Amino acid sequence: MTTEAPRLTIVTGQVTAGRVARRRVISVVAHVLLIGASILMLYPLLWMLSASFRPEAEIFSSNSLIPSSVSLHGYSSGWFGLSRSFDVFFLNSFIVSILCVIGNLAACSLTAFAFARLEFWGRRFWFALMLGTLMLPYQVVLIPQYVLFLKLGWVNSFLPLVVPKYLAVDAFFIFLMVQFFRGIPRELDEAAMMDGCSPWRIYFKIMLPLSLPVMTTAGIFTFIFTWDDFFAPLIYLNDLKTYTVTLALRTFVDSTAESNWSGLFAMSILSLLPIFVLFLFFQRLLIEGIATTGMKR
Amino acid sequence: MTARSIGADAAPYGRAVVPSVWSRLWSANGPGYLFLLPWFIGFFGLTVGPIVTSFYLSFTNFDLLTPAEWVGFDNYARMFTADPKFAQSMRVTLLFVVFSVPLKLAFALSIALLLNRGMRGLPIYRAIFYLPSLLGASVAIAVLWRQLFAGDGVVNDFLAIFGIQGPSWISNPRTSLWTLIALAVWQFGSPMIIFLAGLRQIPVDLYEAASLDGASKWRIFWKVTLPLLTPVVFFNAIIQTIEGFKSFTPAFIISGGTGNPVNSTLFYTLYLYQEAFAFFRMGYASALAWVLLAIVAIFTGVSFLTSRYWVHYDD
Known part of the structure; x- marks a missing residue:
């Protein structure tokens, strides 16, 4: 690029032109690069979306993103693919x-x-x-926590997944909120x-209403992570009826995948759907959340 | 107190003073500690308590059913002298971190630099590049990856166009780890966003001054952009490395929980999970967890110590 520049200016005779x-030229090249990269990034996702709508026989026969015929077979066979249905x-x-979101918002904001x-x-x-x-790796507390929840009789219920959130264990969100409150x-x-306002009233009537952006960010991230x-x-x-998606x-994958790929892909797509919808509606908030916490470390 | 309140008239006097001290203490500290109550319960019950317990368990044999039996340093000794799977899982994890983190950051930084030129359509590009890192940790994506890199998968179909017969990437021990590295690199979106935010913090007049002095774009990048961006590079590198050490789901799904073929995707966390929840060697698994903590702590410590030689902090 740098070697081309002087020649161009001589030919046109005008520096600005x-x-x-x-x-x-540079801008076109950059756009071409970015569009190529975008296609590469999105292709796997689009491929899975398209595969989920294909008739079983056609899944691996073509890699075109547009199926020759749209079939909802994957969605119905996948939904009922295990001994309990996906609902x-x-x-x-x-x-x-949802329980984790409520817990995290309440406990982390109090803290x-x-x-x-x-x-x-x-x-x-x-x-x-x-x-x-x-910075603490979760593995260090994993086994004693498991023993604790086992002794409490909580294993095979949602309690071990949910209760910790009501005790503000996600330091990341506390930090995020502290930064916002300080502003x-x-x-x-x-x-x-x-x-004569009590701290409780200040928290409830002043801080929380003003903290809608950070609460939304924390809520969405908690939802996605959970x-x-x-x-x-x-x-x-352990029990199929308590399973999450x-x-x-x-x-x-372990049981029926080899015989029902379209069902597997259809359920995979559905499992990503809530995250994708949140992404569509709150994209700016998510991106700002990452950018600001990243900068403030 | 009791000694002093023997005097009959001292009692009412003392009683008047003591509550006021307590109430002053309370009004100065009470609300704070009340607000912190949930956090305290979690901090001591779910963090400090378990840390101490797992440290103790790491010196025992413990199978959940019978009481833990003290074995001293046996677990640690076995790990470093007599456990080839430990060495293998360490090797796999280090390879994963050493390759995925720099590659991921390189992609993140180059795309961020491209986007930072004031490109039209920046929000769309940014959204597209960010989406995979938002979705990437899901089981669904690992399922997809398993298919993409299968022997008859999309990647090989694509290579076939150029007449290349690709291997079965997932079931070949020489390539299986690379599919996981590719999956990690594919998720470069969030460090990219942090880089973009960092690039925006660099004052424009620095660029103007440099180009007035006749510095080339290349030189400006090396002498202005990169030095001023080192705090962000540092931050991203630390976060991504720790995440790399903790990575679990993709390896678990892609290898069906085994870490195969030939333990080539036996991530450290996966090995720890197997020891704890497949073989119920909870003591040994606790020792593994403490070694992981030590590695992460040493890595972070060394990074911070060396950071003053290469991370540029202004003012």
Whole structure:
């Protein structure tokens, strides 16, 4: 590129015109690269979408993204592909995810409010410890937690998946909320304090209503992470009727996949659908969430 | 207290003072600790308690049914001297991290640089590149990957166009790990977004000054952009490396929970899962977890120590 530039300017005889032409060439090249990369990125997803609508016989015979005929067979055979139908698994996943969202928002925001706004002895110390748990690999607490939940009789129920969220174990979201709360002008709660507002009322009437963006971001991420989670259900759920969608998909792979690919792909697509819908509606919020937490580490 | 309140008239006096100290303590600290109550229960019950317990368990044989039996350093000794699967899982995980993280970051940074030129359609491109990293951790995507790289899968159909007969990527021990690396690299979207945010923080006048001085684009990248971006590179590298060490689902789904072929996808976390929940060697699995913690801690520590030599912090 750099060697071409002077020649262009000489030919046109005008520096600006040469620059403009060169910029245009670079911009076209960049777009071509990006479009090529986009196709490469999306192709697997589109392929699976198309495969889920194909008749079973045609799944591997062509790689064209447009099926010769659209068949819903995969969706019906997949839905009833295991000894319980997928509405059980979707319902389970929704229950677990929604309960986790509520727990995370409530518990993390209470914690974050204390760290961001209240004065108490040892605040910095506890805050540092909280940040310390950010880097902790889950495996270190895995086995004792399992033993604990086993002794409580919680294994094979949703409790081990849900209850920890009500105890603010996701330090990442606490941190996210602390950062947001710190950005809310202190004058607001100081004025309320003067008027005799209790910390509880300040949290409930001032902080929460002003924190809608961060609460939405945290809620969506919690939903997606829980919906996607495979490890915790794998360990804690043994009975088919308690399975979440991710666990059901894994059972599908192990049992019937070789004979029912379209069913497997159809259920895979359906399992991604809630995440995709959230992505469509809250894309900006998700991207901002990543960008800001990334920058502030 | 009791000694002093022997005097008859001291009692009412003391009683008046003591509550006021307590109430002052309470009003200064009470609300804070009340708000932190759920977190405290979780922190001590689900984090600190389990950490201590798992450290203890790592020195025992424990199968859930019979009480844990103290064996000293046996678990650790066995790991480093007599367990080829431990060595293999460590090798697989290190290979995965060493290849997937730099590749992922390289893609993330190059696409971010392309997008940062004020491209038209930036939001669309950004969304397309971000989507895989949002979906990528799902079981559904691992299922898809298993098919894409199968012997009769899409990748080989594509290669066949050029007359190349591809191997069965998933069931060949020499290529199976690479399908997982490809899956990780495919998810470069979130570090890309962090890079984009970082690039936007670089003051425009620095670029202007550099190009007025006649610096080439290439030189500007190496002398202005990259140095100012090192904090973001550092952050992304740490996050992605830790995520790499913790990666579990794709290897589990693609290998059907076995880590095969020939243990070539036996990720460390997968091995730990097998030891704990397939063979119920909970003591040994706890020791494995502590070694993982040590590796992550050492890696993070060394990164932070070396960071002052290559990470540029202004002001």
